[in-house]
Amino acid sequence: MKQTGDLNLVKKINKTIVLHHIRTDSPISRARIAEITGLTKATVSSLVNELIESSLVEEIGVGESSGGRKPMMLLFKGTAGYAIGVDLGVHDILAVLTDLTGKVIREKRIQHHNESVEHVTRLLTTTIRELIDTAPESVYGVIGIGLGVPGICDEEGNLLFAPNLGWENVPLQAQLEAEFGLPVVIDNEANAGAVGEKQFGAGKDTANLVYVSIGMGIGAGIIIRNELYRGATGFSGEIGHISIQHDGPKCRCGSLGCWELYASEHALLEQAGQELGHEVDLESLLSKAENGDAGVIQLFERLGYYLGVGVVNIINGFNPEFIILGGRLAGGEKWLMKPLLELLEKRSLPHPRKQLKVEFSELQDRSTVLGAASFAVAKFFASTTVSVERS
Template identity: 35%
Template sequence: MKIKVDEKINQKQIKVLNRANILKAFREYEVVQKNDLVQMLGLSITTVTSNIKELLEEGLIESVGIAKSTGGRKPIMLQFVKNALVSIGVDISPHRVSMILTNLSSEIIDHDDFKVENGDMTATLALVEEHINRLLKKHIIDKSRCVGVGLSLPGVVDEEKNILINAPNLKVENYSFEAFEASLGLPLYLENEANVAAFAELILGEAKQSDDVIYISITDGVGCGIITNHAVSKGSFKKAGEFGHMRISDKDIKCSCGRKGCWELFASERALLKHYQEISGDILPDLRAFFDEYSEGSSDVNEALSVYFDYLTIGIENIVLGLDPEKIIIGGEIAKYLLEIEPFINEYMKRNHSILESNDNKIVLSKLAPKSAVLGGSLLPLKDMFDF
C-alpha cells in the first residue's frame, strides 16, 4: 500500500518561493513600486522590504526615481536589471546545433548556428563548448554572470542525472554529460526537445494562458510535449509524449525505433518532402524550397500538402480522442511556413476530419517556431530563480 505523505512547505522553501515570485513580478512588469508587490503577491511589507534590499545588493534590481505621491511618502520606483545575468540555450539536432544567449527577460542577445557530424556526441559537445566560450567572450560576459546552459535533446533524458538515455536519431544511448559540465564550468540542464519546446510555449508562447495543451514538435521526427495543469508532464519513466512512434499505417516502412508504420514516418519534415517526391518525381532540398513552390502555385505542392495533412490529422485526432486538450500547438520550423498558409490548414482540417470539426480543441501554430526548443533550453537555468 502506498501512503501519500502530505509534505508541508517549510519556512526555507517559503522564503525561496517569495523571492522567486518577487523576481517574476519584476520580469513581467519591469518597473514596480514596493506597494505594488505587496498587493500583487499578498506578501507582508517586511517580506517585500527585505527581499528588495537583497535584490538591490545583488544588482538584480535598481532604483529609478520617485513616483508621484498620492499623499504621504513618495514611493521609489524599482526597475528589473534584466541584463544583470545571462542564460544560454542550446538545441542539438542530428546535423545542426542552434544556440542563443538571452538576458533574464528571455530577450535574445545573440545567436549562433553551426553544422555537426551526426553520431559523435563528444565531438559535437566539444564544438558546443567552443561556441559557448566564443559567444561569452564576444559580449565580454564572465562565466560568473551566466546562470547556466540548458540543452534540448531529441531523445529520452534523465534530467536529474544529466544522462541522455536514448536518442535513435542521434545514434546515442546512455550518454553522460558529467564530463562536459565539468569542462564547461557552468551549471548544465538537460531536457527532451519536445518537452523543452512545450515549456517555452508555457512561459513565453501559445500555452501561456492554457492549462492542458499538447505541443507537437515537427522536425526530423515528431515528438510531443504534454502540458497538464499548466506544467509539463513527463510520465512515470520520462517517456510520455512519444506519439511520433504511435502506429498509424500498415505500410511496410521501417522507423528508426525499429517498428513499422510510425506517425513520424508520415508527418515529419522529411515526410512532407517525401510525399512531394512521390507525387512529382522531384527532390527538394528543404522546406524553404517546398514553400517557394507553393507560392508559385504548384499543384504538386498542393497535393503533397493534402497527403501530409491527412497523415498529420490522423495523429492529431488520436491525441484528441485520448487526451482532449484545450489546445494543440504545432511547432518546429514547418510552423513558421504554415503560418503563411494558415487559412488553408484551418479549412482543410475541418473539411476532412469530423473529430476536429467541433472546434473545441483549438489547433494553433507556434509563434516561437523554429526557436521554441532553443528558447526552452535557455529557460531551464532560470527555472528555480523565477519558479517557472
C-alpha cells in the same frame, strides 16, 4: 519525500512570490506587491530589500502617484547574469546567449554533418565557449547551460537515444558540466520548445498547451498548469509513435502505422520523391508550392490531413487548451492549416474542443533554443526558491 516546514521555508516561499511578481508585472511598487500577494507591506519591504541586496532587483525611480506619495518602482535586473541555450539539431546547432529575462544577446548558428559524437560535441563546446566568452560582465556571470536534443533523455542528463543523430547513451550533461564547471540541463527538443512557446511565444497566456515539433520525426512537449509534464521516467511525448493505423507499415520503433510515418518531414520528402521520381528537399518543395505547383500543394494538403489525425488524438488524450505546431514543417502552414482545421472540426469531441486553439509557432525555429535557455535560468532560481500550491 515531502519537505518539512520551518521559518526558512516560509521566507523562501514568500521571496519567490515577490520575485515572481517583479519578474512578470514590472515595473511594480512594494505597496502593489503587498496588495496583490496579501503579504504585509513590512514583509514585502524586507524581502525586496534583500533582493536588491543580491542584485536581482533594482529601483528605477518613482512612478505616478495615485493620490498620495509616489511609489518607488522596481524592476527585475535581467543583466545580473546570463544563460546559454542550445538547440542541437540533426544537421545544425543553434546557440544563444540570453540574459535572465530570456532576451537574446547573441546568437550562433553552425552546420554539421554529424560525422561522429566526438566531432559534434567538440563543435558544441567551442560554440558554447565562444558565447560564454562574449558574455558581458555581471554579478552572477553565466549561470548555466540549457540544451534541447532530438532524442530521449533520463533524469541524470544522459542522452539515451537519438535515432536521427544515430546517438545512444551519451552522458552529455556530465561532459558539459565537467567542461564548463556550470549547471547544465538537458531535455528533449520538443519539451524545450514547449517551454519556449510558453514563456516567449504564443503560449504566454495559456496554462495548458501542447507543442508539436514536426521535423524528421514528430515529438511533443506538454505543459499542464504552467508546468512541463514529463512521463514516468522523465521522457514522454514520443507521440510520433502513437499508431494511427494498427495494421500500417512497420516503423523503426517496432510498432506499425506510427503517426510520424505519415505526417513528418521525412514522410513528406519520401512521398514527394516517389511522385516526382527524384530526391527533393523541403526548401524546394516549399518554393514549388509557393509557385502554385498543384501536385506539391496536394502533398502538403495530404500531410495536413495526417497532421490533423494525430492532433485529434492529442486532443482526445491530453485535452489541452492550445496546440502549437512548430518545427521545420511549420513553413508549410499556408497549405497545411486548412485540411487540418477541417479535420478537427469534423472529428474531435465537442466538449474538449470548445476552448481549443490550434496555431503554428510564431517563434519559428527559436522555440527550442529559448526554452533551453530558460531551463538554465529556472535551475538557477530553483536553487534559492520554492513554491506551494493552494490545496
